[in-house]
Amino acid sequence: MSADAKATLVFIPFPLMSHLVSAIDTAKLIADRDDSLSITILIMKLSLDPKISSYTNKSPHPRIKFLHLQENKSITPGSMGDKNWVLPFVERHKSLARDVVLEMMENQKGRLAGFMLDMCCTPMIDVANELGFPAYIFFPSGSATLGLLFHLQSLTDDHGKNMEEYKDSDMKISIPTYVNPVPVKVWPVEVIDNETGILDYARRYRETRGIIVNTFLEFEPHAINSLSADARIPPVYPVGPVLQGGGEETGENKRKSEEIIAWLDKQPHSSVVFLCFGTRGSFEGDQVNEIATALEKSGVRFLWSLRKPPPKESVEFPGEYENPEKVLPKGFLRNTTGIGKVIGWAPQMAVLSHPAVGGFVSHCGWNSTLESVFCGVPVAAWPLSGEQQANAFQLVKEYEMAVEIKIDYRKDSDEIVAAGTIESAIRQLMDLNNKIRLKVKELHDQSIAALEEGGSSYNFLGRLIENVMDDNH
Numbered sequence: 086m087s088a089d090a091k092a093t094l095v096f097i098p099f100p101l102m103s104h105l106v107s108a109i110d111t112a113k114l115i116a117d118r119d120d121s122l123s124i125t126i127l128i129m130k131l132s133l134d135p136k137i138s139s140y141t142n143k144s145p146h147p148r149i150k151f152l153h154l155q156e157n158k159s160i161t162p163g164s165m166g167d168k169n170w171v172l173p174f175v176e177r178h179k180s181l182a183r184d185v186v187l188e189m190m191e192n193q194k195g196r197l198a199g200f201m202l203d204m205c206c207t208p209m210i211d212v213a214n215e216l217g218f219p220a221y222i223f224f225p226s227g228s229a230t231l232g233l234l235f236h237l238q239s240l241t242d243d244h245g246k247n248m249e250e251y252k253d254s255d256m257k258i259s260i261p262t263y264v265n266p267v268p269v270k271v272w273p274v275e276v277i278d279n280e281t282g283i284l285d286y287a288r289r290y291r292e293t294r295g296i297i298v299n300t301f302l303e304f305e306p307h308a309i310n311s312l313s314a315d316a317r318i319p320p321v322y323p324v325g326p327v328l329q330g331g332g333e334e335t336g337e338n339k340r341k342s343e344e345i346i347a348w349l350d351k352q353p354h355s356s357v358v359f360l361c362f363g364t365r366g367s368f369e370g371d372q373v374n375e376i377a378t379a380l381e382k383s384g385v386r387f388l389w390s391l392r393k394p395p396p397k398e399s400v401e402f403p404g405e406y407e408n409p410e411k412v413l414p415k416g417f418l419r420n421t422t423g424i425g426k427v428i429g430w431a432p433q434m435a436v437l438s439h440p441a442v443g444g445f446v447s448h449c450g451w452n453s454t455l456e457s458v459f460c461g462v463p464v465a466a467w468p469l470s471g472e473q474q475a476n477a478f479q480l481v482k483e484y485e486m487a488v489e490i491k492i493d494y495r496k497d498s499d500e501i502v503a504a505g506t507i508e509s510a511i512r513q514l515m516d517l518n519n520k521i522r523l524k525v526k527e528l529h530d531q532s533i534a535a536l537e538e539g540g541s542s543y544n545f546l547g548r549l550i551e552n553v554m555d556d557n558h
Contacts, residue, residue: 092197104205116146178209199213201221204222210289227300228312229483235290263308264307271477297324298324301325341432359388361445379508386441446464449480450471466489466492
């Protein structure tokens with residue numbers, strides 16, 4: 086702990102790269118804002134994501150330090166086959182976390198201000214309670230989704246609803262954080278089977294002292310006001326957009342990045358459609374063919390991040406094709422030479438902020454959604470899993486700022502989206518007169534203003550720090 090820091094916040098992120106990077110970026114935001122706060126980030130060991138150890142080797146800020154928890158030998162990759170492996174995994178780290186924090190408290194001069202917990206780390210609320218410190222949740226998705234979880238948890242607990250009733254339903258339900266009724270088909274599939282314990286998370290969020298959400302007031306005004314008006318929900322602090330830094334900058338990626346940007350530099354302004362489906366996004370051969378056919382027929386310039394699917398039933402991430410030509414239709418690469426480029430990994434933020442990029446075919450993960458808004462690039466929505474369908478519904482139906490490819494698409498269904506549907510969406514997306522461009526441009530300006538001094542997110546961050554630094558917990 087640095088000499089001038091008066092209080093320490095303990096961050097406990099979930100040890101997957103996307104969660105970790107969000108937590109670190111939020112920690113930097115807080116540390117930059119208040120010199121009297123230092124931050125210790127506890128890292129749980131998870132063999133699933135080997136990039137984590139290299140990413141946490143050196144501190145990103147003078148008042149942020151990493152503490153690696155010992156490996157818990159009872160956690161094996163086999164125990165991750167169960168859909169609900171996350172909560173037991175965190176549960177098994179509670180005593181390790183408590184011991185480390187007790188030792189910290191003995192050895193440091195300042196005081197402990199509280200715990201900042203990843204949305205998946207709710208068992209750690211027990212550690213905060215036991216030690217008598219407030220717990221805050223960092224929720225890296227949007228406010229509307231947070232409200233959806235709270236509402237469904239309340240339907241289950243307070244109104245005796247069984248989520249199974251909604252399975253395969255065509256119903257639409259009024260949810261306070263949305264203006265329009267939300268079709269069951271776009272709810273995260275996990276809330277219906279609750280195999281991942283997602284509603285258990287929401288139940289425990291209610292016990293905390295505040296929820297930090299990666300969003301901004303101008304983007305989700307209705308959802309944020311609705312959460313703030315509900316006395317049974319802790320105060321919500323929208324401090325975003327917190328955009329992910331380059332968490333994957335290896336030498337190899339640097340070389341790929343330079344090659345991609347050099348190609349974009351040669352393309353006309355707003356002429357390229359970028360297709361990228363996140364760290365878990367990949368398609369089987371038949372769907373790859375339909376995308377390729379759509380791109381070729383549309384005649385639009387494209388940059389396509391094509392990933393190799395992991396083995397079925399595996400928890401691995403998609404990989405790289407040694408030779409993409411093998412999965413693409415015959416002659417596709419030859420026919421699109423000069424107007425298109427097929428790549429593997431993509432430096433997403435660098436691509437989206439390039440002036441040549443005029444549209445983004447996206448899985449609508451929340452980080453990608455914020456990046457598209459921040460860079461002012463309109464989206465064609467093609468969600469795959471998790472809360473992405475709800476995000477896509479929000480962009481297409483609530484805000485009318487995105488084109489729909491298929492907002493209730495599920496990665497684990499056998500459905501194939503036809504080339505004609507994809508081509509038509511890409512043409513709409515790349516039409517420079519499409520009214521969604523004005524909406525996205527306006528949000529782009531507001532997202533920058535929100536973070537500047539006096540902006541909405543800047544002010545909410547100030548309120549959060551005041552709450553954290555308030556001695557009278």
